[in-house]
Amino acid sequence: MNTTISATRPFETISPRWLTDVGLPFVLAWLLFSVWRKVQSLRSDKTTRLNGPASTSLLFGLYRHINEAEDPGAVYEEWALQYGPAFRVPGGFGSSRIVICDPRANAHFYSKETFGYIQTKLARVFIENLFGRGLLWAEGDSHRRQRKALSPAFSNAAIRRLTPIFYDAAYKMRAIWDAMLDAGSGEASIDVQIWMNHISLDSVGVAGFGHDFDALDGEDSAIVDVFESFGSDDTSLLSRFVFLMGPVFPTLQNLPTKKNRMLRRLRYTMRDIADELLARNRREKEGKQMSEEKSVIGLLAFIAVAECLIIADERAPASRIRNDFHQSDARKPEKQQKLRDELFQFIGNDPTFDQLSASLPYLDAVAQEVLRLHPPVRETTRVAAEDDVIPFSSPILTANGDVVSNLVISKGTTITSPITYMNRAEVFWGPNGKEFEPERWLETDGCSRAKEIQGYRHILTFSDGPRICLGKSFALTEFKAVLSVLVRNYTFRLPDGPDTKIENHRSILPRPKVAGKKGAQVPMKVKRVE
């Protein structure tokens, strides 16, 4: 398909003059407004007063400290040990949010999503800029209606039908890798991350649109181009400023930073593609009926598919979890072999959807463990739409010195559920909570206190409650199908052996990179299984 990016409407570049003439007065006006708002809200605030870490910056509070940490979960863990299961974290200009580190409190918080707790203003601007006013943007009854309409497309029956699409993509990649290995010495250095992203994009394209973006074939289409650019950095001063100040001044999100230009371009590209596919679909329907097997288009509105495609790649790519698996797994080759042994019962055929779901315990354990350790969405932050009382399973020591078991929350209070913390903290997962140990999912009493955590199998990676990820079965099936093909066919080693240092690459997408590499590169040494 020939998709033109009519939407690449370039923004003017921002000059330093612009920042002082327009940016500074704007920030000062907001500052005054925020102080006034703060005074107003303090008057009516009944929220339980909590202890917490002190602010280190008037502009950013502790946001920068958290956002730039290699492991934000560990930062929250330190504070939870110091202040208990609920504490207040300062943001910029006197703003703050309450972080809840308790299973019962999190279960309550998520159960009231979209009605009692809603997206922050910042998130709403971001989501609207990217997707428009769709499912992710909607709250309350409107969200419930949209979700109900979309759910059949993500049912087990639907994913069972889509499973061959994941295998097709994996085998297409295998043919390319085999050719690379044949042309060399039998071992090749392959940047697994790029290939996994291509698999994700192609399979979501075929599954959602009935259209192959041919990313695996190196097709240079607009959509592939936009998704690839997601891995690039945006470390400009303006971007960092917008990122850090966004929680206080959501409208800054509309400034034309490199990241915002990219997201806007993606949105327009998706719309162009959707228009073109709609027209094609209409033409095909005039001729012969398009096969329902090939596409879930009959069930999904185009814009919703576009949302899913972006979510799948931008917010929470299944490719990321496969990639993280290879890193964790390449450090512990015995686990790679254990998985291969389990999968070797499938020689000459592939596990079906039902076998992937229920008959391969070690593959399942590996998938769970990767999801637990590497949640692409690291935390959920919402604003209370009404007054509330959050129950806790452990006692809280308030700033007044009282010991309480409930937190009183006033309308307008910002609450954060720290997903990475809940998924990894020692208090729930034991002393090896931060290690890749798939075996914990095979032991019945392996993660005692973690059982108190609700969410999908006691982790919060897919969120929980009314907004729990709609595509989790899609993502898990894709992950397991592709991993089963890769591990049966290849062995993986990190470039410098088990001690290779992996870092977080800062870009629109949270991506890993081998330390010292430019950009989000994870080149692995790949060999065929003998």
Ligand code: HEM
């Ligand atoms: C490993 C892969 C994935 C992870 C970890 C993940 C995680 C999440 C999370 C945390 C949310 C909640 C977002 C929020 O609170 O704002 C979410 C929502 C959603 N996800 Fe996923 N996701 C994944 C893959 C997918 C895929 C492949 C699809 C579609 C094919 C998808 C479709 C959706 C949709 C439609 C929502 C919005 C649900 C709503 O607002 O009601 N996800 N996902």
